[in-house]
Amino acid sequence: MPTSSLLAMRVRATDSSPIMTDPSPTEKWLRIGVDGGASKTDLILTDAEGRILIEKTGPGCSPSHLGQDGARVLISRQLRDLITGRPGIRARITHTLLFMAGDPAFWRDYAVNLEGYGRVEADLDSVPALQLACGNGPGLAIHGGTGSFVAAREPDGRHHYAGGLGWRIGDPGSAHDLGVRAARRTLMEMDGWSAPSPVGTSVNETIGKSTRRDLLERLYTANDPSSLLAGLAPAISRLAEEGCREAATIMAESLQPLVDLAHRVAGQLALPPGFACGLSGRLFSNPVAVRIVTDQLNRAGLDCRISRITEEPIEGVRQILAGWKS
Structure with missing residues (x-):
């Protein structure tokens, strides 16, 4: 239908x-x-x-x-x-x-x-995001949200999954990864190795700590450190959209390994020229993130049609249900 x-x-x-x-x-x-x-x-x-x-x-x-x-x-x-x-x-x-x-x-x-x-x-x-990215055709879905992953579908319909290893190992382009990079930048500012920036101010305000010792203690003793760090991501996203260079750099450095993974997947599967590439997840509601990934994909030489997925994953589920024959 x-x-x-x-x-x-x-x-x-x-x-x-x-x-x-x-x-x-x-x-x-x-x-x-x-x-x-x-x-x-x-x-x-x-x-x-x-x-x-x-x-x-x-x-x-x-x-x-x-x-x-x-x-x-x-x-x-x-x-x-x-x-x-x-x-x-x-x-x-x-x-x-x-x-x-x-x-x-x-x-x-x-x-x-x-x-x-x-x-x-x-x-x-990942399958609903892939459905929204390319329907029944070949393509990729690059997801940046609480976690991150790359999903792919070959022309014969087989689908694949890459990344999504979780916060303990590392999900580039995820909320947790953005938070880790923001916390690291803040500590470098406190040590005097990086210039003060809105990133450091935002991290200290969000976590409620203003000294290096207190910040480190909070980060290492939190009951749920993953959620604490991921909770820094919305502020980094907002700062990047407001033109903060340091926040945009954090975003670009977090997204580059995810784009590298997408490039590897597309190459190993030999996806056809002009394949669909959908960007899903909360991170890509930020136009700065979309622009960064678009530039990174273009520099990688991927011949694809890039779009931002605006529907929720449950819409992809609905489409799959509608097309599932008894």
Whole structure:
């Protein structure tokens, strides 16, 4: 079916609305789609043509953050909540697609053992972004958000995933990586090896520490250091957009390894000239980040059509559900 905007396809339903008690032909068989990330989980129930009948958003369900038992319990509850109070719906669910952050083997095992939701399959959370980037054709999706990754689809439909190694190892172009670089710059300013800048002022204001010792102690003793550092990213993004040279440099240095990875993936897969390359994630809502990556991709010599993905990943899930044949 033609790609439509999410709003155009949405039919809102409140928790108490008795929808679909007398289903139309397209509502006779239903499908569930899930986009499960580290920060939030989006769930939709659609009809066979991809119209959204119910939608919900809940907490993130990554096993990397919750542990496997916690992730399993949370997503199971979210699936139940999606259809609770609507008798007869479960019997009409033919497909459930899970696009999840975290260990793919864990989610495949979860899908195999999930009963009562039709045919259940699990795949990487990068797939919806890839759908929005290039539809059913070859191309790349470069994602910069809480984490980062490069996803690719070959002309024969096979898709691939690169990066996404998590904050402990390093996700270039992610909120955490921006925060680490901003904190490092701030400490260099405190030591006198870099000139004072709005970056240092912003980091000290955000974390609430004004001396080198206090800042280091806070960074190393925080209960959740990843979230603390990632929380610096919005200010760096804002400063870059306001014209702060130091913030823009941090952004460019963080993004370059992600672009290098995209270049390697495109070359090894021999993607055809003019392939689609979509930029997804919160970082690329910043026009400075888009301009930086566009320049870096052009300098790398990639022959691609670059666009910014403005839709949420759940729209990619909806499109995949609509095109999934029984």
